Amino acid sequence: MNKHQFLSHLEIILMIAVTLLAGCSMPSIGGSGPTTWIDRPLDGETYPIAELIIQAHAADVDGVARMEFLVMGKIIDSVVVDGTRFEEAQITWMPPTSGIYIIEVRAYDSQGNSNARTMSSIQITISDQVTGSSTINPETILSETQTITSESIPSETPTPCLPTVIAKEDATLRAGPDMGYGIVGGLISGQTANLQGRSESVYGNWWYIQVPNPPGGQGWVWGDLVTTVCVPQDLPVVTAMPLISTFTPTPIDNTPPTISEVNANPTLVSAKIQCGATPPTTIISAKVIDASDITRVFSRIPGLGEFDMTFVGSGIYQVNLGPFDDAGTLSIFIHAQDKAGNISISPPISVVVVTCPG
Secondary structure, eight states, rough: OOOOHHHHHHHHHHHHHHHHHHHHHHOOOOOOEEEEEESSOTTOOOSSSSOOOEEEEEEEOOOOEEEEEEEEEEEEEEEOOSSSOOOEEEEEESSSSSSSEEEEEEEETTTOOOOOOOOEEEEEEEEOOOSSSSOOOGGOOOOOTTTOGGSSSSSOOOOOOOOOEEESOOEEESSSSSTTOOOOEOTTTOOOOEEEEEEEEGGGGGEEEOSSSTTTEEEEGGGGGEESSOOOOHHHHOOOOOOTTTTOOOOOOOOOOOEEEEEOOOOOEESSSBTTTBBBBEEEEEEOOOOSSOOOOOOOHTHHHHEEEEEEETEEEEEEOOSSOOOEEEEEEEEEEETTSOEEEEEOOOEEEEEOOE
């Protein structure tokens, strides 16, 4: 049996094992989102800088509709699957450089639900060191008079590992390491942030972080809400401003925005250019209401990106999308976030893209 036959048989055995496991642990209640597994690569493995296959499975009683692949919190691909109770997808990813990467997979069921709190996550190392056999050049063979010393052996430079936190769920960022401090930002489930320090033991398990992207901010996050990566033993202790006894904590807002009146006008557009009476663009609108300030509303098309929506009055946000390059049916989700970091996602709306005859 050659190497390719062995790997093929091994993949079949793994797929059967995962299928049996999914049959035993399939969620009994719909609406909570699919359960995911990352089949390859495996957690903790090291790979050279070359194209890498990422393969994952997902299971849900409502059927699995789509699977998203993320690297360091950024979506790199989205795969639409067949909608059965158990689905598999794989993509090819080219690491941009050597380093340590967090790979995650998130799946959506046929109702648009995603169980982000149990999103699969692994950590791998990409190395620029090439291993394996090589051809010996006779001109490079040491003569009998040459002596190998420790100075003649090249030393490997370890791949830098940056202290990082990964949000297990949506989490608030506070001005100090205590629930009494005011909210200064937030983390979205699966988002990564730079770890800069830890709290003193008197405050318990808090981490001081810097979030580079929206919702952004610099401050403290409760340790139970994040996973830490590459924490050095000498991570500095950051001293926070003490709470004053007369300090009145900011009321905690746990209510996400309400999204309604989601609409696409028109729902049929032409690809690239106008085709007869069919325009190449569509206006996406939604009404977003929240008790606190709305910080961001955007439309997301899996595989195409995110598009910020503009407030036009009476709670309505709009964005003009298109032209689109390819024909097909687009699923568009509306995301809304408030000042407290609470997030809502609408059910998908569909826009059909057609090409002109001929």
